[in-house]
């Protein structure tokens with residue numbers, strides 16, 4: 001027996017005991033689970049454009065860190081495109097949203113106390129841990145609690161998401177920015193579930209609320225509504241220069257590969273040229289809201305099914321009816337907050353949405 005075998009199997013056995021063992025499965029059924037909000041991951045128009053573009057490639061991998069020979073004119077061009085698209089002075093590409101949050105918060109934390117919404121994503125929490133800086137949490141979307149934290153720690157860095165990934169609710173961003181101004185604080189916003197989703201242009205909450213100039217850094221991720229992968233940190237040119245020097249998840253890793261850059265280019269071109277998917281997504285959110293009698297702020301809906309066993313059973317029942325949806329179990333969420341995370345898309349049909357709402361009503 002290998003020395004680590006006991007530890008490996010015991011850790012998984014404990015998960016099993018708590019009904020929370022994770023495993024990999026290929027999804028089957030009508031998609032009410034994925035983050036492919038606009039359907040871009042399977043868009044034939046985008047795939048076609050990408051296929052044309054890669055014909056011209058004479059290089060695949062970036063071949064190294066962008067600081068050590070891995071920089072290509074396509075990185076530069078795409079970062080300029082991203083800056084224009086999301087109205088920021090500068091953009092820095094990273095391989096994923098996880099790495100963007102990790103590296104951004106690790107290096108900004110060097111000079112700040114961090115004050116984070118308690119529901120911020122695991123990547124932001126781990127970025128805070130890596131920074132080694134003092135980290136405080138405020139109750140989810142609770143402005144009074146945030147103000148108390150700021151009063152005790154002026155000049156801190158506030159970390160929030162614009163659309164919270166589990167419940168789909170929005171951050172009161174304009175109010176948070178006002179508090180930041182009062183207490184000389186800075187704000188970092190993770191827009192992972194907001195870009196391609198919110199506002200008439202789908203450019204996220206910061207653009208929708210005209211806060212570009214007020215926010216120190218935005219993280220936009222491309223594995224969700226843009227159907228690809230990768231992420232960018234948006235902010236000033238000064239911020240970008242700082243990140244190129246201090247953001248470890250940018251410095252110590254191979255640059256984004258060229259086919260990936262072209263995939264992103266195709267997705268951005270399609271996004272800029274075609275408003276149809278965004279309109280269809282927003283219409284479906286309104287339709288589902290009517291059907292379930294709740295006003296959803298985003299395409300994410302959390303169907304509360306407390307207990308890991310109950311959440312699993314509900315997901316199995318949905319799957320039996322042809323719907324693919326996943327339970328979110330403790331410890332990913334707090335015990336008692338287990339749920340089915342439902343996600344609406346541009347491509348879901350009215351009939352599918354109606355049937356789903358009907359199943360939910362039967363269990364109300």
Ligand SMILES: Cc1ncc(COP(=O)(O)O)c(C=O)c1O
Pocket residue numbers: 096097098099101121123161165190192193221222223230231
């Ligand atoms: C809020 C939030 N931020 C960041 C990430 C990480 O993004 P990526 O999947 O690009 O690593 C996720 C992914 O689930 C997320 O939900």
